Amino acid sequence: MSMAIGALSGSKIMGLEDNRANAEREQSLMANGAEEEKSRDNEHGSEEQRLNREMSEACLYGTEEEEDEDAKGSVDLNSVEENLEPEVKILSLSIISPGRPDIVLQLPVAPNSKGVWFTLKEGSHYRLKFTFFVSNNIVSGLRYTNTVWKTGVKVDRTKEMLGTFSPQLETYTYETPEETTPSGLFARGSYSARTKFVDDDGKCYLEINYTFDIRREWPSTSS
Template sequence: MVAPLGMRKTRGWRKKKRVKLRKMTIFKILLLLLLLLIALQLLFLVLFFLLKIKLKRTRNAGLRLRTIDPCGPAFPQALCIARSLVHQDDESLRRWKEKLLGCLESDLNGQMEPEVKFHSVGILSSDFGEINTPLPIKEEQSKSVLFTLREGSEYRLKLTFSVLHNIVSGLAYTNTVWKAGLQVDQSKGMLGTFAPQREPYIHMLEEETTPSGALARGTYTAKLKFVDDDKRCHLELNYSFEISKSR
């Protein structure tokens, strides 16, 4: 029996509607899967950056806690001051303070503010070996070329300094370089936490490589600055150096 024309049209319309709904459902599922994938990628990026920040903080904290025995890295300066103010006539306490601070009590001169005294700055390179310059340098000496490096050569800065009066915490450096009045480089780093001691400290900065090419050659001016956790500036050294053509 043949169905009426109107019924056949209705069935065809319903069939098309079911197909259309099925396609829309598939499209919605694909869209949801795409959004879920994007959300997972964003979550992964957030976790990655959080992990990176945490690792960076952990590494910086490790550098800041590095110190010289017998003063523990977590020993606060306030505790040193408080204990030094009580029972000053106690012989055992006096010996304890001398062991803690690494110096005789008479060397403190009543001062509690830490002081970092820099004795020399040196440059180590395979080109010429080692050159040491006593500090402080004269003003006219800072304007003349302190050392000359070949392009593409590796070098390191060597620091000799003493810590006086108290523990210096979080001693860090910034080395900024200019050429023709334009800043071309800046490096930062953490030296660590140091206690007073009789012998001076010798610290090597990270190895660096001079740039190469005709544009890299010439005379540079630089400023080397040392600041601790309390924003005390212990040295601000202006100097000049030259990069020459390699043989």
């Protein structure tokens, strides 16, 4: 009897365990089905988002292209002005010699001037200083040239590159390397010269013709 009851009880327990296992399998299947359905919904939603994004980008690109076309067609050619030509005004030339007051040569020189513009001592060291003003636009390759004659014979030609300068309110100053005047009996006397300031385009901003002397001594500075 006890064995029968035990067997019956064991059968009931096994039946309950089988029912619980079946219920757990059903719950697992239902959960998996829900996950798969959720995954399909997410994929469907992602696909819709991708399509919407592509449509938005296509509309955006089309709008940008239309705006670009509108911008190209809206250029006002009448508002475009030609660049102004650079302008250089040479204000003064100075001769600097150690131990001497600077010789400042004011410009412009009187046309057809026959007088001696300045006098230098033979064998003296000197430098030239230029003061000038640039306006309107950049001047490229500004250079100074000076040609000297004595009794009609060319005795010297100097070319000095000053550089490229942009317009500004302040004046520019440039000093040349030091030079030495010739000396001796045949060096003394009167000279004629031509000085020019030109740029890379060959535009001349100043051309002056003048005479100067080389003497044994500096001229007196007393009044």
